[in-house]
Amino acid sequence: MKQAIVVRTDIGMGTGKLAAQASHASLKAYENSHTASQSDWKADGQKKIVLAVASEREIHELAEQARREGLPNAVISDAGYTQLEPGTVTALAVGPGEENLVDRVTGDLSLV
């Protein structure tokens, strides 16, 4: 079991901002997942990987692929108080889910 967190690297987020957006995505996708998946993932050590995309379009395409695979997912938009325009899409989380399913969606992406 794992969760992939996908962040945009094309919008100039600082390290802390990026980490906060990743945390939002992780928690929201977790809350969208089934209790059984949550338990299995915790038993596996809550594996998380953080991956990069360079456009909003990729975030939406990956979210659509996650939905097709039946994986929990969450797209995050920033409220825009700092750094970014309000509503800017910043991050996506896919899973927790079976590693092979998550890899079908995010397996081609590079680590941040």
Add this chain to the structure above:
Amino acid sequence: MKQAIVVRTDIGMGTGKLAAQASHASLKAYENSHTASQSDWKADGQKKIVLAVASEREIHELAEQARREGLPNAVISDAGYTQLEPGTVTALAVGPGEENLVDRVTGDLSLV
């Protein structure tokens, strides 16, 4: 309501590693919190800030202060598969909790 995520900046974590450790801390402290706090925090937009410390000692001291304030908290150690020695303490999350209480613990720290 807010949650403060505190990460070590003295151990050379890359951006993705730091974001993953922050996400671990955020989720674990969330799970240690009461349902009422979770609901109030969500209603407030799940505010998260990411702050820096430069030692493991500070992580433990801040966790102890959070416990004294009755705030949910979680200290994260890395499994050590990549980048770090196994068991390295990487991050702490404090809250969700009332902003003034969280600030009593982490209000003197700088943003990452």
